[in-house]
Amino acid sequence: MLEVRNLDTYYGNIQALHDISLHVEEGEIITLIGANGAGKSTTLMSISGIVPPRKGEILFQGDPIHELPPNHIVSLGICQVPEGRHIFPDLTVAENLDMGAFLRNDKKQIARDLDYLYDLFPILRKRRHQPGGNLSGGEQQMLAISRALMAHPKLLLLDEPSMGLAPLVTRQIFDIIKKINQEQNTTIFLVEQNANLALKVADRGYVLENGHITLHDRADALLANKDVQKAYLGM
């Protein structure tokens, strides 16, 4: 579904990604784990077209997308929940969700999706007229995921959804990620520092170190990998 080939991405003169290659199959959950500053967020931003790669290519369903503008990439069905959630603080919860469906025109289906999400996160329904900025961190994360789902993505890019959340909330969020993947058949590309959790929900995983992919395997294999255990699982 998504194929990244030999990607080099730079911030000015600083190279953040070195020859990154990875692929995501339809219906999968894959995860990208790595330390702070490894280049995880950069990888997602390159895919979304916010920080376009200088070299290499990105194919989505067989077509190159690495030269497309971000809005075009969204319209193909790739949505991202960025690190730090990025809720529009002065838009209400309902308006934030509405922004997620910015490129859609099917009003009826949008209303149905909204209902589905409100059922999924009842707290959002309760708060729908409040400014997004007033929500708690966990609520904002639910809102951010819901907003991305409002676009009806084929591929959902999630950047550290567990960051700053209490374990209970984290578990809840991960349950929902799995649920979305299963019920809606949404492919998921999950970036996490909480490698333990990520590898437990994922099918496959990549390990990123200083902008290089150093490991790639099935999730359970990575969980069992000694190096991974030492570096990322705190064992």
Next chain:
Amino acid sequence: MVPGIVAFTGKFFPHSFTLLRNVADIMDFFEPDYFIELLFSGLTKGAIYALIALGYTMVYGIIGLINFAHGEIYMIGAFTALIVSTVLSIYGFPLLAIFILAAVAAVVWASAYGYTIERLAYRPLRNAPRLSPLISAIGMSIFLQNYVLLAQTSDFQPFPALVPDFAFMEPVAHIVGSTDLVILVVSVIVMILLTVMIKFTRTGKAMRATAQDKKMALLVGINVDNVISITFITGSALAAIGGLLIASHVGQINFYIGFIAGIKAFTAAVLGGIGSIPGAVLGSFILGLTESFATGYVSSDYEDVFAFSLLVLILIFRPAGLLGKSTIEKV
């Protein structure tokens, strides 16, 4: 004790008489009729500032840039209206038709300028240090002034009264003129339309989203470049309407009007909280009314002193302006 009480009442009563006299004095001083006249002068001024201030605040809200060339857009709108109305009156069009066509032409032409300025002078500097687009904006302002100076000379040119004297306004003409009324009404309508657009339309929501978080706006699929262009076009259109109305109010224009009006409107935008649309409107009316009452009750010599003291005072207590948001982000 007793002398004390006598002294007390003796002190108290004359004091209350003075107080009463003071109230009468104050009424005398304010002169209700005169007060109302000044009120309307201030409102007209405020409406004029608001039409220009909105453009400053919208652009600032979206890309954090003080568009110094905005005053020049207003000036170009006024010149477009002048040229079009002059040509149309030669062909004997009725006044209403001239007014409408001149307004349309001014809006279209000024918007084209606003759009082009953004494309040429600001977009290439989108990721440059903050100072670069600011300098580019000042350069644009100087360029446009001189361009119109060369094309139109520095002489003031008469601007036709596109708003006629309405017969029904005659009884109150000594307080509110017909152009004053039209300026007030049009600016109120424009502000309502703008509010509706920002609040409820898809474009308006995209504008708000872009203003609040540009990166996220990109990630939900908003074409941010288009939104920025639309913002410049909208702001320019408002300035052009302002240009037409204000020029027919004062009856003359030259290349420099944008600079002077621009400074005042910018002050109003900052006063209200730059980046905030209701703030720009509020700031404009406060500025207009302050100037009017300061002139009326104190002296027009100090009109600007009052206006800028007010600005400084408000910024001391509310650094982000009256309705401005201090930029603290929740993480």
Next chain:
Amino acid sequence: MYTEKEEHHVLKPKSLHSFLAAFAFATGVSTGALAADTITIGVAGAHSGDLASYGLPTVKATELVVNDINEQGGINGMQLKMLAEDDVCKPEIATNTATKLVSENVNVVIGHICSGATKAALPIYRDANIIVMSPSATNPDLTQSGDYPNFYRTIASDDLQARTMVDFVTDKLHAQKVAIIHDKGDYGKGLAEFAKTFIEQAGKIEVVLFEGVTPGAVDYSSVVQKIKRSKADAVIYGGYHPEASKIVSQMRKKRLETAFLGPDGVKDDTFIKVAGANAEGVYATGPADVSQNPLTKKYRQKFIDQEGTDPGAFFNNAVAAALALTSAIEKAGSTDSEAIANALHNETAETPFGAIKFDASGEPIGIGFIMYQVKNGEYVQVQ
């Protein structure tokens, strides 16, 4: 309308002046006796630098008049000679210029051009007892201070417009209350202040409002309301036409028909063009039209023939100064300063402005401002 902006004049020790003057006087006596068959006219002003365009027409004007007179045999048999000295309009240089001219034994001086430079140079001429006539220095102080009895000018002083407006408001319009509005600029505010002083000195009518407005503002209706409340019978405005037309238009729109008077900065066709119907009835002072005067025509033509361009600022005033001085010397029959002064005060001279003479303070009688009024879209002289 022309006022020297830099009014700083250099104060030099009095003794130095006197010393130089005494020195010049001594040499003057000796050479004056030797060269009694020529009369030397000094011409001082800005002949180079930024303001040369104000000074050079004076040199040319004097040259034209001198040549004319010499061709006709000079004055009482004596030939005229011209000596031009540059002061670049700077007071500190003007003192040197004056000293130089004095040491060259000039009989009279035409100059200087700028008020500041003139003021600095005058004590030197005074101490050498030389008559000076400026075609362009408009500062009222030069005549009113009484410090320079040797000073004359062929241009109206800055306060004359204010005087003309105040006289008109008092005597012709019979106003009781006057509002004075100005644009806070040097020209406008200066004029407004003169008008206020004149009205208060005369004590016949009252100034009910004195206010400065901000030039370029989008709206003057608050000031207009204030004028209305003041119940003024007339508005005297100090400033230029763009603000004047906005204020008048807003007065008329607010149905305020009070008489409006402006200075020569308002007596501009653009004012009528811009204010349109609202300009009707507005008064403005301006110099009399002298373009049809035969002397104006004659010297203008000579200038154009020789220079190929129109004469610049103060050319007519310079011709008038040259003609007034030479005519006074002729009538006095001598180059003695007392005799020349006497003639200047008592005998008229024909100039591009018509016949003029000078009052006791050295101001020209016959050069000044007259009142115009807009009628049917044109400024016409008020009878």
